[in-house]
Amino acid sequence: MAPKYLYKILDSQPPSPLPEKFPTTPLDAQDGFIHLSTAQQTPITAKLFFSNHDRLWVLRLDREALDGRIEYSTDPKAGVENGCAHVHDSTKGLGRGNVVEVVEVRRESGEAWPEVKGMRGLTDS
Incomplete structure (x- = not known):
């Protein structure tokens, strides 16, 4: 079953x-699609790609x-079955119409994102 978020x-x-449409991130622009994660994958994605940050903002998106x-x-590095979600050919992008919540997360020194x-x-x- 597909996740709701x-x-x-x-x-x-x-x-x-929130704007109607967020600017495209450099990685999404480079790859030509929007990189997303499921709830289970998000801490792993943060650990793999945002290890130098102690503060992140996570957009909860209504998949529908x-x-x-x-x-x-x-992605074998992610260690999660079913891989990460990628949105191809989006005209709306991400913004007010599909962001349900913005969650600010902070980690303490020595704490891993998961x-x-x-x-x-x-x-x-």
């Missing part, structure tokens, strides 16, 4: 109020409100 990790605070084609590609309370509290439904 998918997540986007940002390393800088999003604007408030995303336009474009969602594909799951397995141990952070805010990361452990993410859900797929």
Whole structure:
């Protein structure tokens, strides 16, 4: 069963109020699709790609409100079955119409992202 929510990790605070459409991240622009994670994958993604950050913002996205084609590609480094979600050919992108919540997460010195309370509290439904 497909998750109700998918997540986007940002390393800088999003604007408030949320815009209709966020600017594309450099990685998403380079790869030509939007990189997302499930609740289970988000702490792992943070550990792999945001290890130099102690503060992140996680966008909880309504999967059904995303336009474009969602594909799951397995990344052996992630160690999670079914791979990470990628949104291809989106015209709306991410923004006010599909962001349900912005969760700010902080980690203490020496704490790994999978141990952070805010990361452990993410859900797929």
